[in-house]
Amino acid sequence: MTFGFDLIPTIIGLLFIVIPSMLLGRLCARAGLSEIIGFVVGGVLLGPFALGGFIPLFDKPIIQLDDLTLLLWQMSGVIILFSAGLHFTFKDLLKAGYSAAIIGTFGLIMPLVLGYFISMLFGFDWAVSILIGATLSATSIVISVTLLEEIGKEKTPEGNILVNAAVLDDVLGLAVLSSVVSIITLNSLPSIESVLIMTGESLVFWLLLLLGAVFILPKIVHGIALAKPTSLETRGIKQATAIGSAFGFAAIASSVGLNPIVGAFAAGMGLAGSKLVGNIREFIGELKVVVAPLFFAIIGAHVDLRLISEVNIIFLFCILAVAILSKVLGCGIPAAILLKNKSKGFRIGYGMIARGEVAFITAGIGIASGILSDSIYTTLVLVILATIIITPILLKNSFKSEISNTM
Numbered sequence: 001m002t003f004g005f006d007l008i009p010t011i012i013g014l015l016f017i018v019i020p021s022m023l024l025g026r027l028c029a030r031a032g033l034s035e036i037i038g039f040v041v042g043g044v045l046l047g048p049f050a051l052g053g054f055i056p057l058f059d060k061p062i063i064q065l066d067d068l069t070l071l072l073w074q075m076s077g078v079i080i081l082f083s084a085g086l087h088f089t090f091k092d093l094l095k096a097g098y099s100a101a102i103i104g105t106f107g108l109i110m111p112l113v114l115g116y117f118i119s120m121l122f123g124f125d126w127a128v129s130i131l132i133g134a135t136l137s138a139t140s141i142v143i144s145v146t147l148l149e150e151i152g153k154e155k156t157p158e159g160n161i162l163v164n165a166a167v168l169d170d171v172l173g174l175a176v177l178s179s180v181v182s183i184i185t186l187n188s189l190p191s192i193e194s195v196l197i198m199t200g201e202s203l204v205f206w207l208l209l210l211l212g213a214v215f216i217l218p219k220i221v222h223g224i225a226l227a228k229p230t231s232l233e234t235r236g237i238k239q240a241t242a243i244g245s246a247f248g249f250a251a252i253a254s255s256v257g258l259n260p261i262v263g264a265f266a267a268g269m270g271l272a273g274s275k276l277v278g279n280i281r282e283f284i285g286e287l288k289v290v291v292a293p294l295f296f297a298i299i300g301a302h303v304d305l306r307l308i309s310e311v312n313i314i315f316l317f318c319i320l321a322v323a324i325l326s327k328v329l330g331c332g333i334p335a336a337i338l339l340k341n342k343s344k345g346f347r348i349g350y351g352m353i354a355r356g357e358v359a360f361i362t363a364g365i366g367i368a369s370g371i372l373s374d375s376i377y378t379t380l381v382l383v384i385l386a387t388i389i390i391t392p393i394l395l396k397n398s399f400k401s402e403i404s405n406t407m
Contacts (some may be wrong), residue, residue: 013063014294016055018048021297033394034150036143039241040291040385043300050305055073057252065301073298074260075143075247076291077357081261082246084145085156086177086277087164090214099338100161103331104168107352110330111136112176114322122315128376131366134180135380136323140356140388141261146292147242147351151399152241158344161335170262171206173253173358178318180362209249209263213270219243242280245271259358276401296388299356303385307378320383324390327352347398354391355384 021042025035033255046052052063115133120126144166148154154163166330179198221241253263271277328349336345366372372380 007059007068008203009062009190010064010066010068012057014069015053016062017043017052017297017301018290018294021300022293024378025293031100032396034147034396035253035394036146036150036296037389039296039301040388042293043297044287044303044305044385045300046297047301047303049301049303052301063301065232073295076295077261077283078213078246078250079287079291080142080241080295082242082264083281083288084149084154084163084270085265085270086272086281086284087149088160088269089272090210090269097287099335100164101168102338103161103348103352104165104172104336106334107165107327107331108172110177110359111322111326114326115319118322118343119316122312122318122374127371130365131180131362132319132376132380134173134176135359135366136319136326136355136383137169137176138355139166139169139327139352140354140359141170141265142295143356143375143388143391144351145353147354147395150392151396153399158335158339158347161276162348163338164330165264165335165348167262168203169260169352170358171202173259179369181364181367202258204252205258206259206262206266209253209258210257210266210269213245213249213266213388215270217270218274220245221271237263239280241338242271242276252273252287256396259367261357299388300385302360303381304322304378307374308382310375311379311382312375316379316382320386321378323355323383323387324353343398347395350391350394350398353394355385356388359384 014036023037024042026038026118028038029035037304044050046063048061048063048065053061054063086290112133115136116129119129124132141163145154145163148159148163153159181195227391246264247265249267249270250260251263254260274280328346331350331352332346332351334345335348341344357378363372363377364382367374367377
């Protein structure tokens, strides 16, 4: 095999970062914190810009954010979101309805606008300011869903609205990302009409994808369930169908300009009402034992500790404040009004704070195009990391009384 020296170092490197991150996650869980915090901190400490960059393997650092590593990272996100979708049926989405749409929209607009104006106040030009606002706009669905599942609150009214608001927030965030790419390409602000058209197209594509998953996938899986047992079935054809659905819909989503993980979520929702959903959940749950720490550890590995000295601390804390308050207030206040319950409303706001995959993509486009400097990029990465750590603390504390009553 000629590919061995390309694949083996990557696998060894992932084991080097994932296993300790899993252990840190377990320690955090025992301390009453979210496992996600341990996974991410493990990634920071063992990433290519920290310990993993100093340990050699085949004349290279043992940890590298190469194409294969980032591909496995994306695949992990697909599996996590597919797993989340398996717990939410189409009826759950309809139940969340306009509440999720309103909360998701406010949760996207407020950080975008506040991030833009705060950056302008610090003297950055309009292009840099827009990229900073866009980076802060989209919630990480993966983190929100993982947290809710971790504390067993994904099926509560606020949990259902939170997940669907985060999905819509992500879809709208991709529309904002498309606008940002246009800004970079044309070096000018797009018209309001073009932004609205891109947003409308993203929402239509997402709804069509979801309807396809809801009405087509169950029929395929039911057909497999009714088939007579065969040797292929005993080898895992049901599980293969599930994984194929996840990555198939992720590919379709990507082909129409959406985040692949929202396609995987749609596939999960489509199979949530199938006869095999129990078996599929069990199978995907076993995969998540590995892919969840991998996903979050790679997020932590993006942090370049060497550039922290170049960061403007005042600007960092201002942007972090915007990142937190824009979601807590932008989502929490509308949610509290719609649910007629302050505590439930602000739980949704807390759950929407975390930024992740879309934020990294947006910031990455900014630094690759030369618009963002290394120090601004590092600032944004640190803010993303901070939101990932803060979110589980706030969300778990908001459910603390209910969690203790169920134990």
